[in-house]
Amino acid sequence: MTEAKKSLKRTLIGKVVSDKRAKTVTVLIERRVKHALYDKIVVKSSKYHAHDEKGEYKMGDIIEITESRPLSKTKNWVATRLVEKAAAV
Numbered sequence: 001m002t003e004a005k006k007s008l009k010r011t012l013i014g015k016v017v018s019d020k021r022a023k024t025v026t027v028l029i030e031r032r033v034k035h036a037l038y039d040k041i042v043v044k045s046s047k048y049h050a051h052d053e054k055g056e057y058k059m060g061d062i063i064e065i066t067e068s069r070p071l072s073k074t075k076n077w078v079a080t081r082l083v084e085k086a087a088a089v
Helices: none
Strands: 011-018 024-034 041-051 062-067 075-084
Touching: 011 041, 011 075, 024 062, 024 075, 041 062
Parallel strands: 041 075
Antiparallel strands: 011 024, 011 062, 024 041, 062 075
């Protein structure tokens, strides 16, 4: 069969909040969930460290990250593509 297999790895899209470390970016992922008791939409967020081999992603960029094998103690995501470049100030 020559069908394209769907990847079992999770992908997330978020904003780069730090690019100070070598080959690593910190990505903030925000998701909207309904509060169980009050039925209000609440924004929950998580930060992930993602591997950025070439150092091409800068603070403010919106990027896609994909799950990978553990690369360090805290890093098991890889930055895969740029979704939106940060607005120049």
